Amino acid sequence: MVAEITAPKSMGKVLGYNFSKVTAGNASVILTSSMSVDANGETNVERALADMEMRIPSGIRTKKTVFHCSLNPHPDDRLTTDQLQDIARKYMEKMGYGKQPYIVFKHNDIAREHIHIVSLRVDSYGKKLPYKFEARRSKRITDELERKYGLIPSGNRRSRHETHAENVLKTADVKQGDVRRQIAAVVRAVLKRYAFRSLGEMNLLLARYHIVAEEVRKEYKGKRYDGLVYAITDDAGEKRMIPLHAGKTGRGTGYAALVRHFEKSKALIKEKAPMLRNAIIEVMQSSPDKERFSEEMKKRGIDVHIRPNEQGRIYGITFISDEAGIAANGSRLGKGYSAHVFNDYFLGGENPFLDYSRQEIRELPTVRSAPEMLPEAETGDDCYDEPVGTDESGIIVHGIDYKELAFQRKLRNRRHKQDITGKRRT
Known part of the structure; x- marks a missing residue:
């Protein structure tokens, strides 16, 4: 899970961006904390903006009072709304924003759902919340959340993608050898990417890669033992090998894992x-x-x-x-x-x-x-009105528009250089 934190100058632009997604049907408000709602438990851009502005004391020196963060799980991670709410709540608490007013939006306008969190960087007294080593603290927290919810680690994003492309998407074939590795790769990918509640539903997914799973039940000394075996099949679904016990395909592919x-x-x-x-x-x-x-x-x-x-x-x-x-x-x-x-x-x-x-x-x-149901291609997940430069690739990786981030970094570096030059001249 990747967290991207920014400090926009305008609360209105940030809320306007997120609520425009809600209006378009591409996002929804899934959580509010210390903010007012109407009789239906809902809020809108005007109410949310008024709540935020009311919490900012007048005469404060802090220029950037807005906290904006996007939490982006790996595309293969499937999370419910309740899980996303818990993740947002725990993330904000550990970042020191648990008592701050904040609103959480769930975006689903790209292939994988992710959340945006909008809050304030100053408390009710105008004191700025701790911001040193923000990125480092955030990474530590997302690592903890990944372990707790069994998410794919963000640090392994590239290597897992390459493994997925090279191994998982290939049809299993006994002629390729190392059938254990082939079966384990497909089974783990199916368990990671899909929700299902029966062996029959799972087998329809495995059949895409010429693999079948079967349940085996044995009784020994009056006690029943349940297990699974896997086999590689041909185009007609006929087994091409002696079934392999799930215990030989590694952890996370056995009967107990399937029940869970x-x-x-x-x-x-x-x-x-x-x-x-x-x-x-x-x-x-x-x-x-x-x-x-x-x-x-x-x-x-x-x-x-x-x-x-x-x-x-x-x-x-x-x-x-x-x-x-x-x-x-x-x-x-x-x-x-x-x-x-x-x-x-x-x-x-x-x-x-x-x-x-x-x-x-x-x-x-x-x-x-x-x-x-058929989300359109993402046009940019930023919350700024200024036009940004584009290149020919147009790539958005892991739900993050890296062109936009690079553009914003370039602007910050340029302003920083101008400030240094100005100080030297004086």
Whole structure:
């Protein structure tokens, strides 16, 4: 997790930038501390700005009173809103801003959600909060939070990305040798990037890389032992090797780890499920056939896996969103999204998604709005009105616009040189 701290001069610009994202549906306020809210527990840019300005005593000498920080988890880290709230709260407490008024925004206008925190650098008496070694203290805190929440360390960002590109995204092949390494790399990547709650959902993800996992149960002296085995498969899904026990693929890939992952996935699937439900309802408005349904869902970034039996009856349906990082059977989205419902419809039954009076269909949560399903490319995550220079690469890494940061550094260095030159002349 990378933290970027700035000290803008204008509180209005910082709040205006973040609330403009809220208005556009690309951000939301997830936490406020020591700030007023309306009857619905919400705030807006005018109220937040008034709260902040009211806390700044008149006549203070501090010029930059604004604290602005963005906390950027690794793209492979999947965090719920509650977890992001806890991270923001603990970060501010450890930085010495726990008693300060602050507001936390969750941004989801790029591939990975991150948060922005806006606060004040002076207390109610006008005294500036400790700022020496700010970056060093921040790094120490984010390292602690990474360990506590099991996040990918920011220091390993580049090496992990290269490993992911070179190993994880490659289809496993017994001819390549070192099957343990191949299996372990894929399994760990799937566990890290996706939330799911069954072995079947996991196997749909592993099948992309020609790997299958199977549960084994043995009984010894009246006690049952549960475990997992993995195997590399061919294009048809047939095993190409003797199954390998999970204990031989390293830590974090065994039965106990999988059970923990199922439990951990509950909250994330619950939060992301509304996006899947909204997409399904939108596609079903045109009463598509089976092929058309899968095609339209694919356009929305969602893979549909339909499993029929020998008689052609659909007994299972699973939805996978790489963007949201979830794989969920239809029944997890609600009774109205189960395989039974789709089976009846595709066999010529009525379209149940056109009847909004049905309780299991009409409950449309508001966790994510439709425009956020396919986020547009980030245009710059800064909160300044001044134009910035651009190069041909246009790269934004780990949710941070490094061109903007470089530009701001250049301006600071230029002003610093001017100040030194001016002092020498006098």
